[in-house]
Amino acid sequence: MKIFSRLTKEILVADGAMGTMLQEAGLPAGALPELWNLTHPERVKSIHMAYIKAGANIITTNTFNANRARLSEFGLAKNIKQINEKAAQIALDVAKPDTIVAGSIGPSGKFLKPFGELDFDKAYKIFYEQAKYLSLAGVDVIIIETMVDILELKAAILGSMDATNLTVIAQLSFNEGIRTVTGTDTATACAVIEPMGVRIFGANCMCVEDAEKVIKIMGESTSSFLIIQPNAGTTQSKVAPTELAEFAARFVSLGANIVGSCCNSTPEHTFYIAKTVKKMTPVTRVKRKKTCIASRTNVVYIGEGEPFFTVGERINPSGKPKLEKELRKRKLGRIKAEAIRQVESGAIALDVNIGNTNHKFIANVIQELQNVVSVPLFIDSQDPITIENALKVYAGKAGVNSVTGCADLCSKILPIVKRYGAAVVGLTIDENGIPETPVERLKVAKKIIKSAKSYGIRKEDVIIDTLVLPIGTYEKSSTVAIETLRMVKKKLKVATILGISNISYGLPGREFINQSFLSAAIQNGLDAAIIDPYDTQLMGIVSAGSLLAQRDLHAKRYIETIQRLTNQQLTILPTNPLYREILLGNKELIPKLIDEVIKLGTKPIEIINEIIIPAIKEAGDRYSRKELFLPQLIAVSEAAKVAFSILTPLLPKNSDKKRVKILLATVKGDMHDLGKNLVGALLEANGWHVVDIGKDVDRDELIKACKIERPDVVGLSCLMTTAIPSLESTIKYLIEEYPLAKIIVGGACVDARIAKRLGVSYAKDAVQAVQKIKSLLF
Numbered sequence: 207m208k209i210f211s212r213l214t215k216e217i218l219v220a221d222g223a224m225g226t227m228l229q230e231a232g233l234p235a236g237a238l239p240e241l242w243n244l245t246h247p248e249r250v251k252s253i254h255m256a257y258i259k260a261g262a263n264i265i266t267t268n269t270f271n272a273n274r275a276r277l278s279e280f281g282l283a284k285n286i287k288q289i290n291e292k293a294a295q296i297a298l299d300v301a302k303p304d305t306i307v308a309g310s311i312g313p314s315g316k317f318l319k320p321f322g323e324l325d326f327d328k329a330y331k332i333f334y335e336q337a338k339y340l341s342l343a344g345v346d347v348i349i350i351e352t353m354v355d356i357l358e359l360k361a362a363i364l365g366s367m368d369a370t371n372l373t374v375i376a377q378l379s380f381n382e383g384i385r386t387v388t389g390t391d392t393a394t395a396c397a398v399i400e401p402m403g404v405r406i407f408g409a410n411c412m413c414v415e416d417a418e419k420v421i422k423i424m425g426e427s428t429s430s431f432l433i434i435q436p437n438a439g440t441t442q443s444k445v446a447p448t449e450l451a452e453f454a455a456r457f458v459s460l461g462a463n464i465v466g467s468c469c470n471s472t473p474e475h476t477f478y479i480a481k482t483v484k485k486m487t488p489v490t491r492v493k494r495k496k497t498c499i500a501s502r503t504n505v506v507y508i509g510e511g512e513p514f515f516t517v518g519e520r521i522n523p524s525g526k527p528k529l530e531k532e533l534r535k536r537k538l539g540r541i542k543a544e545a546i547r548q549v550e551s552g553a554i555a556l557d558v559n560i561g562n563t564n565h566k567f568i569a570n571v572i573q574e575l576q577n578v579v580s581v582p583l584f585i586d587s588q589d590p591i592t593i594e595n596a597l598k599v600y601a602g603k604a605g606v607n608s609v610t611g612c613a614d615l616c617s618k619i620l621p622i623v624k625r626y627g628a629a630v631v632g633l634t635i636d637e638n639g640i641p642e643t644p645v646e647r648l649k650v651a652k653k654i655i656k657s658a659k660s661y662g663i664r665k666e667d668v669i670i671d672t673l674v675l676p677i678g679t680y681e682k683s684s685t686v687a688i689e690t691l692r693m694v695k696k697k698l699k700v701a702t703i704l705g706i707s708n709i710s711y712g713l714p715g716r717e718f719i720n721q722s723f724l725s726a727a728i729q730n731g732l733d734a735a736i737i738d739p740y741d742t743q744l745m746g747i748v749s750a751g752s753l754l755a756q757r758d759l760h761a762k763r764y765i766e767t768i769q770r771l772t773n774q775q776l777t778i779l780p781t782n783p784l785y786r787e788i789l790l791g792n793k794e795l796i797p798k799l800i801d802e803v804i805k806l807g808t809k810p811i812e813i814i815n816e817i818i819i820p821a822i823k824e825a826g827d828r829y830s831r832k833e834l835f836l837p838q839l840i841a842v843s844e845a846a847k848v849a850f851s852i853l854t855p856l857l858p859k860n861s862d863k864k865r866v867k868i869l870l871a872t873v874k875g876d877m878h879d880l881g882k883n884l885v886g887a888l889l890e891a892n893g894w895h896v897v898d899i900g901k902d903v904d905r906d907e908l909i910k911a912c913k914i915e916r917p918d919v920v921g922l923s924c925l926m927t928t929a930i931p932s933l934e935s936t937i938k939y940l941i942e943e944y945p946l947a948k949i950i951v952g953g954a955c956v957d958a959r960i961a962k963r964l965g966v967s968y969a970k971d972a973v974q975a976v977q978k979i980k981s982l983l984f
Contacts, residue, residue, distance in 0.1 A: 220466025261480025791841025
């Protein structure tokens with residue numbers, strides 16, 4: 207079935223909620239919907255038939271939770287093949303000749319680092335296995351749904367693509383129409399996912415207003431076909447079928463090619479959506495083809511019309527014996543400090559080179575760096591194993607620095623670049639060495655672009671380095687590099703980059719040469735440079751050159767840079783070293799800094815009350831203002847926990863810091879624990895005692911734990927709409943059986959109205975949960 211030929215001509219309609227309909231058919235609260243493929247196949251079949259009758263072109267198998275990790279929670283891992291095969295068979299049996307059967311794959315139910323303990327390779331295997339079973343059972347496409355972590359989505363995409371030859375549809379779930387709960391915004395998501403070869407991308411499981419914001423940004427950010435499936439409201443405030451259809455028409459006008467619905471929807475919603483959008487035709491979208499790299503939370507564009515792009519060069523052991531020594535010992539404190547300082551100094555991205563260190567160690571480096579800085583990273587290596595280990599754990603779209611025109615190197619590195627959707631730097635050097643003339647270097651650049659294309663890498667994902675040799679040994683170095691630069695920009699129209707400091711190697715007064723050369727290069731079309739961001743004169747030239755080259759609208763970047771360089775602007779971070787490193791999440795430095803503060807005569811309780819707690823509060827405030835994101839918040843909590851582990855034993859025995867006890871749980875029927883875990887981490891970071899009894903917790907188990915632990919506050923998490931009845935009954939039972947505890951609830955499907963109706967407190971996120979618990983207790 208050729209889905210793409212249909213998408214160019216018509217709007218397709220996807221079905222709606224499966225869990226909602228199964229509950230109406232009698233599925234008990236907390237029960238596994240996928241088990242009904244085996245025990246109640248006729249009821250599952252009738253739901254598919256109802257959606258097809260209502261006008262759905264695409265029906266989705268009842269396999270959202272049917273991966274090994276989730277099924278293990280119910281003791282059903284041994285039935286994974288049977289459950290997926292039966293679900294596919296049920297859908298295929300009722301499908302019309304033109305119906306597309308999509309094999310549904312949901313999140314693993316576990317979280318990848320730093321949010322959980324699951325590593326990328328294990329996540330990949332989980333998704334590979336399920337996709338394989340669905341493919342062998344005969345589904346037409348794979349649809350990955352409701353992902354909130356873009357790294358897990360990448361694992362699911364790769365697992366599905368490797369297991370099958372089927373089209374893979376990928377969907378994230380965004381919070382408040384801006385970001386996923388793990389911090390990825392819509393434009394960044396498009397930048398990360400499209401280069402991986404995903405041709406149908408979109409979002410599901412969000413309110414209709416947020417869905418409209420998301421589809422608008424996607425329509426402007428990606429050339430992929432778009433799918434959107436919002437919720438039909440909540441159990442307390444539903445969206446009428448006709449109203450959802452009106453939104454569906456707006457989605458199509460903004461670029462959506464497939465429109466469906468998610469939680470709380472029914473075949474009636476599908477009927478009105480189909481009635482509305484099947485009269486419409488796909489809109490023509492023009493995507494700006496810009497070179498970019500991205501972190502988990504931020505995409506940055508490189509090229510003509512964009513601000514000059516500075517890449518910090520300081521994470522490199524060459525000529526840095528202290529850094530080299532730490533790397534040999536597998537320590538990361540100095541690397542993280544260098545990363546943070548470079549970003550503070552104005553670096554837009556960072557080049558990461560760990561030298562000849564064991565190639566497995568790069569994964570630890572990348573994981574830690576993306577937790578403390580939010581700028582994109584370049585992986586600086588020509589070792590394929592090192593590059594792949596780094597890209598596996600990188601949650602954004604990295605740059606790989608670098609390949610050359612050598613066919614052997616291209617054949618080893620470019621397939622990895624394509625697999626993980628990275629960008630790549632191409633050095634104008636080949637088997638014959640470094641060409642001496644601009645024309646010869648241009649030929650090498652063309653060869654690199656052609657080679658990249660042969661591996662499926664888009665032209666905009668190649669950045670050409672025209673090479674700078676030391677001018678002390680090659681007098682024509684600057685003129686050849688700049689002339690090559692002009693030719694590459696004019697004839698190939700790709701982004702360009704140079705390592706500036708090479709020009710002055712071996713000469714005195716290097717800063718003067720670097721500054722003069724950089725200024726000339728910017729005026730001749732250079733888009734990016736790998737530089738030392740601590741060189742304030744050089745950073746000043748970058749901002750001035752970008753302004754003069756008309757790359758800085760309204761002189762915004764220039765003014766910000768000059769204010770920073772001349773100290774006319776308040777520093778972004780506090781000067782107290784311990785406060786600062788807590789706020790930056792640099793846990794490796796905490797023991798040494800605490801020791802220094804104690805030696806100055808500061809009491810442990812004063813350190814907690816005057817440094818640690820205020821730093822945590824500021825991190826929470828920054829998170830609320832979207833200045834910090836979830837990985838950084840987790841890093842702050844880990845740094846604070848290190849501080850408390852040192853300071854708590856030093857407190858007077860009558861200290862009341864540990865008297866407050868909070869018990870946390872995710873209610874029965876819900877396997878999600880990201881929000882709960884983050885709340886627990888932040889509460890522990892405040893020095894309180896947290897008892898986490900896990901996810902999918904039965905109410906009797908909860909009451910038993912309360913009577914043993916006797917908590918001051920009970921925090922309940924509920925992310926799935928299908929678990930709302932379980933939340934309601936659990937709270938009612940808890941109030942009756944353990945009236946001493948104050949109760950607070952949260953989760954994606956919970957809002958203030960539900961909490962008020964149940965007579966409990968509500969928090970929309972982890973930061974607010976900490977604030978609310980404080981208000982309940984003090």
